Amino acid sequence: MSSSVEHLVSREYKYGFVTDIEQETAAVGLSEDTVRFISAKKEEPEWLLEWRLKAYRRWLEMTEPHWPNVNYPPIDYQGSTYYAAPKNQKPLGSLDEVDPKLLETYEKLGIPLSEQKMLAGVAVDAIFDSVSVGTTFKATLAKAGVIFCSFGEAVKEHPDLVRQYLGSVVPANDNFFAALNSAVFSDGSFVFIPKGVRCPMELSTYFRINAANSGQFERTLIIAEEGASVSYLEGCTAPKRDENQLHAAVVELVALDGASIKYSTVQNWYAGDENGVGGIYNFVTKRGKAMRDAKISWTQVETGSSITWKYPSVILQGDNAVGEFYSVAVANGRQQADTGTKMIHLGRNTRSTIISKGISAGEGQNSYRGQVKIMPGAEGARNYTQCDSMLIGNRCGAHTFPYIDVRNASSDVEHEASTSKIGEDQIFYCKQRGLNTENAISVIVNGFCKEVFRELPMEFAVEAQKLLGVSLEGSVG
Amino acid sequence: MNATATMPFADLIATTQASEMTGWLADLREAGAARFAEEGIPTSRDEEWRFTPVGPLGKMTFRAPAVSAPLDRTALSPFAFGDGWPTVVLVDGRFVPELSRLDALPDGVVVTSLAEAIAAGEPAVEAHLGRTATADQTPFTALSAATFADGLFVQVSAGVVAPTPVQLISVATDAAAEAMLAPRLVVLVGANAELSLVESYVTLTEATYFTNTVAEVHLGANARLDHTRIMRESEAAWHIGFTQVDQEQDSHYREFALAMGGRLARHNVHTRHHGERVETLLYGLYLTRGEQVADTHSAIFHDQPNCNSWEVYKGVLADDSRAVFNGKVLVDRIAQKTDAKQTNRNLLLSDTARVDAKPQLEIFADDVRCTHGATIGKLNPQQRYYLKTRGIGGKKAEQLLTWAFAAEVMAEITQPAVRVGLEALVHQRLDELTS
Numbered sequence: 001m002s003s004s005v006e007h008l009v010s011r012e013y014k015y016g017f018v019t020d021i022e023q024e025t026a027a028v029g030l031s032e033d034t035v036r037f038i039s040a041k042k043e044e045p046e047w048l049l050e051w052r053l054k055a056y057r058r059w060l061e062m063t064e065p066h067w068p069n070v071n072y073p074p075i076d077y078q079g080s081t082y083y084a085a086p087k088n089q090k091p092l093g094s095l096d097e098v099d100p101k102l103l104e105t106y107e108k109l110g111i112p113l114s115e116q117k118m119l120a121g122v123a124v125d126a127i128f129d130s131v132s133v134g135t136t137f138k139a140t141l142a143k144a145g146v147i148f149c150s151f152g153e154a155v156k157e158h159p160d161l162v163r164q165y166l167g168s169v170v171p172a173n174d175n176f177f178a179a180l181n182s183a184v185f186s187d188g189s190f191v192f193i194p195k196g197v198r199c200p201m202e203l204s205t206y207f208r209i210n211a212a213n214s215g216q217f218e219r220t221l222i223i224a225e226e227g228a229s230v231s232y233l234e235g236c237t238a239p240k241r242d243e244n245q246l247h248a249a250v251v252e253l254v255a256l257d258g259a260s261i262k263y264s265t266v267q268n269w270y271a272g273d274e275n276g277v278g279g280i281y282n283f284v285t286k287r288g289k290a291m292r293d294a295k296i297s298w299t300q301v302e303t304g305s306s307i308t309w310k311y312p313s314v315i316l317q318g319d320n321a322v323g324e325f326y327s328v329a330v331a332n333g334r335q336q337a338d339t340g341t342k343m344i345h346l347g348r349n350t351r352s353t354i355i356s357k358g359i360s361a362g363e364g365q366n367s368y369r370g371q372v373k374i375m376p377g378a379e380g381a382r383n384y385t386q387c388d389s390m391l392i393g394n395r396c397g398a399h400t401f402p403y404i405d406v407r408n409a410s411s412d413v414e415h416e417a418s419t420s421k422i423g424e425d426q427i428f429y430c431k432q433r434g435l436n437t438e439n440a441i442s443v444i445v446n447g448f449c450k451e452v453f454r455e456l457p458m459e460f461a462v463e464a465q466k467l468l469g470v471s472l473e474g475s476v477g
Numbered sequence: 478m479n480a481t482a483t484m485p486f487a488d489l490i491a492t493t494q495a496s497e498m499t500g501w502l503a504d505l506r507e508a509g510a511a512r513f514a515e516e517g518i519p520t521s522r523d524e525e526w527r528f529t530p531v532g533p534l535g536k537m538t539f540r541a542p543a544v545s546a547p548l549d550r551t552a553l554s555p556f557a558f559g560d561g562w563p564t565v566v567l568v569d570g571r572f573v574p575e576l577s578r579l580d581a582l583p584d585g586v587v588v589t590s591l592a593e594a595i596a597a598g599e600p601a602v603e604a605h606l607g608r609t610a611t612a613d614q615t616p617f618t619a620l621s622a623a624t625f626a627d628g629l630f631v632q633v634s635a636g637v638v639a640p641t642p643v644q645l646i647s648v649a650t651d652a653a654a655e656a657m658l659a660p661r662l663v664v665l666v667g668a669n670a671e672l673s674l675v676e677s678y679v680t681l682t683e684a685t686y687f688t689n690t691v692a693e694v695h696l697g698a699n700a701r702l703d704h705t706r707i708m709r710e711s712e713a714a715w716h717i718g719f720t721q722v723d724q725e726q727d728s729h730y731r732e733f734a735l736a737m738g739g740r741l742a743r744h745n746v747h748t749r750h751h752g753e754r755v756e757t758l759l760y761g762l763y764l765t766r767g768e769q770v771a772d773t774h775s776a777i778f779h780d781q782p783n784c785n786s787w788e789v790y791k792g793v794l795a796d797d798s799r800a801v802f803n804g805k806v807l808v809d810r811i812a813q814k815t816d817a818k819q820t821n822r823n824l825l826l827s828d829t830a831r832v833d834a835k836p837q838l839e840i841f842a843d844d845v846r847c848t849h850g851a852t853i854g855k856l857n858p859q860q861r862y863y864l865k866t867r868g869i870g871g872k873k874a875e876q877l878l879t880w881a882f883a884a885e886v887m888a889e890i891t892q893p894a895v896r897v898g899l900e901a902l903v904h905q906r907l908d909e910l911t912s
Contacts, residue, residue: 414851419845
């Protein structure tokens with residue numbers, strides 16, 4: 001059986017193609033000039049340049065964090081390009097004007113934009129490297145008063161909103177990678193749902209790193225006003241390259257009173273080859289702030305990246321706010337994942353649920369790191385945490401580092417964790433019923449992850465299950 | 478800057494070293510002092526000490542204990558268990574033969590003060606002291622190596638079942654004020670041997686002092702040790718304890734730890750498995766009030782296949798007190814068929830009490846069963862209501878439920894004499910906490 005493990009672990013990265021498009025890039029290296037270059041390229045207002053420069057200066061004073069349970073060679077921040085945009089860009093009127101090669105790339109990724117326009121009611125804001133190249137369904141959304149555009153566009157057209165909320169959840173100096181992102185972020189998505197509006201369709205963005213040797217620093221800001229609700233989907237893939245690429249994104253969610261934001265991610269960046277060469281360093285800061293009666297729900301399926309460092313968090317600021325975190329993280333080959341969540345309970349009767357499923361295979365190292373903090377004012381707060389790990393083979397590792405900090409007696413906090421493996425007897429049982437080994441494993445792993453998958457929007461749930469199947473089929477030894 | 482002049486505990490370390498002979502012990506002390514000088518007092522930036530505010534220890538000056546006033550045996554009666562159990566009594570860190578009971582030891586059981594065992598050139602001491610719990614484990618094990626004064630040495634020969642438990646009582650008196658007490662234990666249980674050990678840290682003073690203690694335990698193949706650790710230091714005292722247990726194949730280690738004293742009390746219990754089919758059972762209860770901080774760090778290193786571990790730690794917190802719990806279970810890639818379960822439950826009796834729990838699993842083998850659970854909460858209102866409908870209300874119900882919460886781990890004390898004594902003590906403290 002171990003030969004089938006080798007076979008499947010060494011599977012080709014399906015999305016590892018490079019699109020040959022002329023790129024316009026910034027000079028290699030990082031300095032105040034780079035920050036100014038990016039800001040100028042994007043024709044940003046003065047205040048944003050100042051904000052970036054402030055972040056950059058703070059970043060210079062900070063040191064890279066090394067507490068995550070991951071190992072990687074030192075990153076040369078001066079050896080990367082911080083801006084890459086497809087050349088010959090002119091304002092786009094419709095998708096027809098988009099470079100056909102780009103569209104072809106999306107076809108390979110399985111997101112035919114043109115088709116999606118008619119199908120499923122999913123609006124896609126596709127990020128190709130750093131600049132948003134095509135946004136669909138804008139008209140439908142505009143009718144509902146929803147703003148869904150690239151970050152750059154938002155800066156130009158809705159500067160007040162951006163200025164009000166940018167950095168309000170993740171301050172520019174929050175951590176090393178957030179500061180770096182704040183200084184050099186190139187584009188991203190911006191969503192604004194006005195008061196009382198239920199977003200008429202699910203919003204979706206595909207990120208894709210294409211240019212060699214360039215980091216991707218996108219920034220997402222989602223604001224749901226009082227009583228508004230939105231479901232946002234994010235998918236990521238990256239081409240195959242030998243060197244490691246840094247991806248340091250920041251996502252900020254603001255859910256005002258009674259609002260609800262659901263943020264789903266399927267992350268399938270290139271994970272590096274079987275020797276751990278290449279792959280994406282995915283160092284991401286994601287955080288939401290939930291005001292009174294608001295709800296923020298993070299769902300993530302993390303199957304890619306050579307290193308993942310990511311803790312989508314919720315600050316439960318208002319009374320009765322709800323935070324949720326559902327996660328499936330896979331570490332196969334030489335992948336390392338240190339991921340989890342933070343639930344900071346400030347308001348009364350705030351509730352949070354954490355369901356984390358970690359799967360380790362090959363020589364992967366999977367860590368769950370979470371924090372549940374009940375502050376003194378959080379009367380009647382409630383948390384339930386369940387983190388389960390599954391190990392496939394004995395060269396991988398599963399780690400859990402839950403931090404529970406309770407400062408209020410009227411709260412209830414429960415934490416459970418377990419570790420298990422795919423039993424020979426389970427596989428035998430499935431085989432008896434006519435499933436082959438691969439399907440048996442797929443069934444068992446999908447059962448293990450069921451609680452998370454059912455939180456995903458339909459289109460993603462199907463994709464996630466397939467992705468997981470491909471990642472792990474047959475890898476029982 | 479002259480490091481030794483500003484280093485915490487420098488005077489105490491220098492005094493110990495000046496009085497020391499040569500040889501392995503001098504080397505051990507020197508290595509400990511060097512290591513401590515290197516590490517210093519940990520800060521909250523150190524992950525292992527993140528929630529444990531030991532910083533003030535570095536700013537305080539502790540001296541050697543003053544001369545203790547003579548103690549009567551009856552003064553110790555509230556702390557001693559059993560009748561005629563072999564007992565080593567340390568008063569303010571110093572061995573007091575008149576209060577100890579070391580006559581008529583059973584065959585195959587050696588119980589002496591640690592200093593005596595060292596002076597007698599006992600080879601087993603040299604083989605284990607500072608080698609089972611090494612100076613590089615924590616800054617305080619290093620400090621202990623540099624400064625320990627006396628303690629307990631127990632050796633049970635292969636195949637011997639010790640007929641009665643062995644007892645260490647470390648008692649602080651007024652002479653301990655502003656002083657550091659550094660007892661150390663070496664406990665060796667031979668192959669197929671059995672021992673029950675009661676280790677007590679108690680006080681006759683309300684003074685501020687600092688106990689830094691290290692216990693080194695080695696269990697031979699198929700050996701059994703039943704260990705009860707009782708920490709009832711002064712509520713102004715600092716207590717840092719480290720227990721290292723090395724287990725050979727088929728051995729069985731069981732610990733019950735009660736922590737109810739100290740302004741800040743930290744206990745690390747670490748076990749290593751050197752053979753298959755080892756069992757480790759850890760139980761603990763911490764009761765805190767006022768501004769007390771009780772910290773438990775357990776670490777079970779599953780290095781071998783087919784070993785089991787089981788942990789249950791419970792805490793009851795009142796007032797502005799704090800508890801810290803960190804339970805590590807580390808499963809090596811060869812440790813297949815490991816079965817490890819860890820439970821930590823905390824009951825908060827006040828709105829200002831605080832718990833920092835960090836159960837931690839690190840697993841590198843696939844065919845294992847490892848679980849942990851942690852809960853933090855208050856008394857269940859439904860249970861209160863149930864009792865109320867039966868005519869039991871208010872304080873009475875609270876006391877009953879709190880006792881029931883603690884009773885689960887209290888039931889794990891295997892020595893009847895110890896259990897009865899501690900039950901009364903815990904009952905009384907819980908009644909105080911709930912009133």
